[in-house]
Amino acid sequence: MTMRAPSRSRAAVSSDLRRASPVRSGGAASWLRRNLFDGPGNSLLTIVLCVGLAYVVWLAVDWAIVHAVWRPSDRALCKTVDGACWAIVAEKYRVILFGTFPYHEQWRCVIVVVLIVGMAIVSAYRRFWSRWLAYAWAAVVAAVLVLMLGGVFGLQPTGTYLWGGLPLTLIMSAVTVVGGLPGAVLLALGRRSGLPAIKALCVGITELIRGLPLLVVLFMAGVLLPLFMPAGLSIDKFVSAQVAMIVFFAAYAAEIVRGGLQAVPIGQYEAAEAIGLGYGRRMRRVVLPQALRIVIPALVNDIIRAFKNTTFVSILGLFDILGATNAATQDPLWIQYAPEAYLFVFLLYFVFCFSMSRYSSRLEADLSAGRNY
């Protein structure tokens, strides 16, 4: 409702009082009028959008559900029908999800996926944020290593060259984050240090890595790392890619952590110094807890990016989900229906990333609620 001008006469006011009560703002009709049919231009836009949207949704449903072929045994139908051939997913899902891991050992992959996803969900709850969480992660890492490498407890040995699919993607993302965060904190602290040599070193490393494409960093690790190692020590593809992912994540996260360090009020640094804490304790007990708290949402966004970026390793010939899908769709019987397989992987990634980004924005709201500076 608009404010009434004070100069109106008493008569006008009383006639206003007799008018119908204002439209309730909660009703569906009023909501529609305000948000969709507010004026002729907007109404026209709404109608055009509705028609367009209905058409697109109709086409999509028709293609993806009504005329789709679901069972691998109906592959011949895929040629004749005007619909999606989801049969390729039904036929190849084991390869897409678990890569070239021995078929009868894939139950180990399932456990690994459940463990990592479960731990990620537990870590999302703030009430579990304690040192026990770190111990639990350590236990999960040990369990994952045993399950994936085998060779003990009567498990068939399975080298990293057999790893693939979802477990590879999840392990690589988790190790990237767990290994990259300490590096990021060190780089950020170094960059804000008063010692010129250390500062120059940290600035140099951070900016060099951030100036290069991830693909180039991965390639350098894959090609140059073996060259730089002592003769006889061979580095496997998985390890070199993992090192590159960690370094790349650390360089980007370092800039976020640096932002957090800058946001901690200077009084906090001075107070910590005043009570006689040494550098290590000042940072560990006073500055970092506040700085990291501020940047957690931004860090979660970076973790999402690291998760998406694991697909890059498929270019180096590793069988992460994308690499495994590339391999699965090479089958001449199914090659025609590759787009459907990629759509499936697309959806899989969307579910992971979308839930993480929802979480990040909710966390941001939660964490900023109690802050008053």
Added chain:
Amino acid sequence: MKSAATPVGETRRPALQGRRSLAALWHSLGFRAWLYQAVAVAVVALIVFFMASNAGRALAMRGIHTGFGFLLHPAGFSIDETLLPFDSGDTFLRAFFAGFCNTLWVSALSLVGATILGCLLGIARLSSNWLLARISLIYVEVFRNTPQLIQIVFWYTLLTHLPVARQAWHVSDWLYLSNRGLMLAWLADHALAGRMAAALLLAIAGSWAWARWADARRRRTGRPLPVWLGTAALVIGLPLLVWALSGASMALEHPRLRGFNFHGGLVLSPEFMALGLGLSLYIAAYIAEIVRSGIQSVRRGQIEAGRAVGLSGFGLLRRIVLPQALRVIVPPITAQYISLLKTSSLGVAVGYPELFNVSNTIITISGHTLECVAIMGLVYLVTALGIAAVMNVYNHVIAIRGGRA
């Protein structure tokens, strides 16, 4: 002001009174600062030395000679599509350059596409029409929450699964879309098209200068000039003038089906389109968010004040909202542009010959791994810094200037 985190070497307190023993030296901040730095530098130097000596030994063992002399040797391979003419007799150096030109070409086109689409989506997010805002939100969420590489590969498989050239989808004989890519009718005189594009760039630069001059004149004399008229005349007129001076050739070259493929006209290969779509649609989602938050950062009071002095619609946007929003928008958008340039290296996944892809081929053929990786890395670094520098100049232009109203 003392910087917040200068922990160890920040203050050089006077040496402890009395004995200057080793213990005092050990406890002095100045000495410790020096020691820490010396240790850090020594450790890094040792690691570098260790790695370099290992590499030297490995190279010597394999009998590989390092050096950049190979760059001038003939490459001996051909590149499928290049902006810069290239054939197998040309040097490795030229191959690098051809790859780099392709990187710039696909990045520049995607950058323009991403910016336009991103701005539209960002404005749509703020629309009073709920449906439009929702559609824009869904786009942003879908494209931001899936890996860019999967998007590129998906577009590529989609484009290569189109009908074969004989059954191409077409609009008369102007446009054909098949698994060989998009073919368009184009000026028969390809050099003319290049000259017209150059004229267009010149006209854009000229119209910027013209707008600044007109603005300065308005401030001096108080009389406004029709800036938009001049800009339109330049942007449309200059390319047309070039076309007229070059003989006003109307000849168009239409794509013709010969054998299994089309010949003539402008060809956009599936590789190029997949990479371009993947880059621009993904970055557009990020730009949309940046534009939205930029516009939202303009205070309501500013818009109301603009209305109060009689501005509305486009004038309000041009004079009040954009100048303030751009200050918030430009720095994060610069980061996106640099990211776009760097991720163009994903072209290797679909076989588009950009810098990374070509460098890979050169490594395979010449065997000079170290040199090629160094060149490739340096080119990406310098180009990223170049974009940052250009955007910094632009940021400086739109920033609040002290002293000038």
